[in-house]
Amino acid sequence: MLALTMGEPAGIGPEISALAWQALRRDGPGFVLLGDAGLVSGVPVARVASPEEAEAAFPEALPVLHRPLPAPVRPGRPDPANAPAVLRSIEEAVALAREGRAGAVVTNPIQKAVLTAAGFPHPGHTEFLGELAGTGVPPVMMLACPELRVVPVTVHEPLARAIARLTPELIAEHARITHDALRRDFGIAEPRLAVAGLNPHAGEAGTLGHEDEAIVAPAVAMLRAEGIAATGPHPPDTMFTALARPGYDAAICLYHDQALIPIKTLDMEGGVNVTLGLSIIRTSPDHGTALDIAGTGRASPNSLIAALRLAARLAEARRNAA
Numbered sequence: 352m353l354a355l356t357m358g359e360p361a362g363i364g365p366e367i368s369a370l371a372w373q374a375l376r377r378d379g380p381g382f383v384l385l386g387d388a389g390l391v392s393g394v395p396v397a398r399v400a401s402p403e404e405a406e407a408a409f410p411e412a413l414p415v416l417h418r419p420l421p422a423p424v425r426p427g428r429p430d431p432a433n434a435p436a437v438l439r440s441i442e443e444a445v446a447l448a449r450e451g452r453a454g455a456v457v458t459n460p461i462q463k464a465v466l467t468a469a470g471f472p473h474p475g476h477t478e479f480l481g482e483l484a485g486t487g488v489p490p491v492m493m494l495a496c497p498e499l500r501v502v503p504v505t506v507h508e509p510l511a512r513a514i515a516r517l518t519p520e521l522i523a524e525h526a527r528i529t530h531d532a533l534r535r536d537f538g539i540a541e542p543r544l545a546v547a548g549l550n551p552h553a554g555e556a557g558t559l560g561h562e563d564e565a566i567v568a569p570a571v572a573m574l575r576a577e578g579i580a581a582t583g584p585h586p587p588d589t590m591f592t593a594l595a596r597p598g599y600d601a602a603i604c605l606y607h608d609q610a611l612i613p614i615k616t617l618d619m620e621g622g623v624n625v626t627l628g629l630s631i632i633r634t635s636p637d638h639g640t641a642l643d644i645a646g647t648g649r650a651s652p653n654s655l656i657a658a659l660r661l662a663a664r665l666a667e668a669r670r671n672a673a
């Protein structure tokens with residue numbers, strides 16, 4: 352049984368949760384929603400008291416650990432008064448996974464600015480989960496679809512600051528955590544990592560910027576000295592093509608959009624966000640709260656379904672390894 356958080360209640364979370372249940376109710380994986388049962392419509396709902404009870408209910412109704420919200424929910428219009436409940440849902444799901452009562456945590460999208468306004472100190476789930484279920488290494492964001500895996504070394508920060516923060520050590524640390532997760536959770540015996548360059552043409556031998564030679568190449572050299580099959584810096588404009596992608600198992604990218612633009616363009620509906628470096632498994636859809644279409648019935652549940660399926664596969668791989 353997977354624990355699915357409520358996410359932003361005014362976003363598309365409630366409707367895609369219901370659609371995901373419809374798609375998975377027969378063949379699974381089973382999941383329990385930690386949220387306000389009153390927000391789910393169009394499918395039968397079973398209010399349950401535990402993940403164990405949810406297991407039995409799943410084939411017939413969407414099981415919900417009912418956590419009523421203090422403020423009324425209007426689709427597309429988040430209310431900061433509900434922010435504490437949104438965060439508690441994440442904490443509770445993580446606790447269930449840490450206790451072994453949920454196989455993994457799958458998160459519905461949160462509206463980050465609303466949580467920030469309510470005092471949430473993290474830029475997103477990834478960092479919060481690092482605090483709740485870290486293992487002594489930084490939590491690392493990976494987005495994965497059948498044709499591509501990408502890992503941004505810097506994530507939710509202004510681009511100028513992200514570039515200023517890049518060091519060979521930071522890049523190598525993210526690559527090592529990715530390497531270990533690909534071996535442990537994804538069953539890839541010798542992961543191949545392609546490290547992206549920063550500048551056009553990966554710096555064109557230093558004529559288009561110094562960072563590729565001064566920062567990225569030393570990171571690749573460090574990784575290779577440790578026996579990791581890393582290559583790069585690769586010119587970012589060609590490393591995501593259909594011809595290039597079979598040459599690596601994950602692309603280590605230097606900033607958010609360098610990683611997320613290719614994967615969302617390639618497969619927005621099949622893309623899944625996975626947090627590496629945690630003691631638990633966490634996945635989520637690759638998209639956000641989609642406030643512009645919340646409540647209209649236009650939201651696709653496919654990325655959430657892919658996230659639930661991948662979470663179940665990763666949890667099984669970890670159980671087998673243990």
Ligand SMILES: NC(=O)C1=CN([C@@H]2O[C@H](COP(=O)(O)OP(=O)(O)OC[C@H]3O[C@@H](n4cnc5c(N)ncnc54)[C@H](O)[C@@H]3O)[C@@H](O)[C@H]2O)C=CC1
Pocket residue numbers: 363367459460461462463464476624635636637638639640641642643644649650651652653654
């Ligand atoms: N894991 C998480 O909690 C994530 C949260 N976010 C948050 O979501 C909020 C909105 O972010 P945006 O940049 O607007 O991205 P978004 O992914 O919410 O929306 C971008 C566009 O894609 C469409 N879209 C997204 N998901 C869809 C779906 N399942 N079916 C059909 N159309 C869909 C939306 O309608 C919108 O036009 C922000 O606060 C952001 O931080 C964004 C990404 C991940």
Ligand SMILES: NCC(=O)COP(=O)(O)O
Pocket residue numbers: 474475476477478611624635
């Ligand atoms: N753009 C990806 C994203 O916002 C996901 O962040 P997180 O909430 O999973 O840390």
